[in-house]
Amino acid sequence: MSRSVDRLRVMVADDHVMMVQALLVALSREDDIDVVGTAGTVAETVSRVAETAPDVLLVDYHLPDGTGAEAVRRLAEPRPKVVFLSADRSDDAVLAALDAGACGYLVKSEPLDRLVSAVRRAHEGEILLQPAELVSLLARQRERTRQEAVRRQVAESLTAREQEILHLMARGLDNRAIAESLHLALATVRWYVQILLEKLEVHSKLGAVARAAELGIVER
Secondary structure (H helix, E strand, O other), X not given: OOHXXXXXXXEEEOOOHHHHHHHHHHHXXXXXXXXXXXXXXXXXXXXXXXXXXXXXXXXXXXXXXXXXXXXXXXXXXXXXXXXXXXXXXXXXXXXXXXXXXXXXXXXXXXXXXXXXXXXXXXXXXXXXXXXXXXXXXXXXXXXXXXXXXXXXXXXXHOOHHHHHHHHHHHOXXXXXXXXXXXXOOHHHHHHHHHHHHHHHOOOOHHHHXXXXXXXOOOOO
């Protein structure tokens, strides 16, 4: 088999010109790597992958017309190995990338020699994410899912009037001011406040506001 057949075909998808140029320089120094194309948008990525059939796709998470995850989902089979290279290290971005089929997610601050090594490792079928990191990521995602379920449950349990009073509490209004604002009797407002404390499972108005903010029901 000739050496040219053995060369690793890599494509870079990133709209940051300086980053693309740095990657091209680093990859072109390698005897066994050919950069077969570049792209700067989701649409270009899908088109160029189809045209060039790379073995490995290096893609940024944020592109002008969408995300790298969206681009990867639109790729025709057989897909290249995909490594995300992004400044966004948020759980949402990493999980979306992995869900789309990425085998790795690296930050742009990584040394270029490590990025080149990651390309080779991805081509060989390695998962470029430590098991402990993945476990921690999934645990955080489960907790966020649980919190969102709690938030929806609490929010759905509140009547329109209760939510109105809760938002006024969050603005710092006391019971008398709330009563005047909503044209309600003071005793009625106190009754609503007590219901809110019970539903939010807290013991004070301050606790109710803090809990509501934690659940995303009111703004912090």
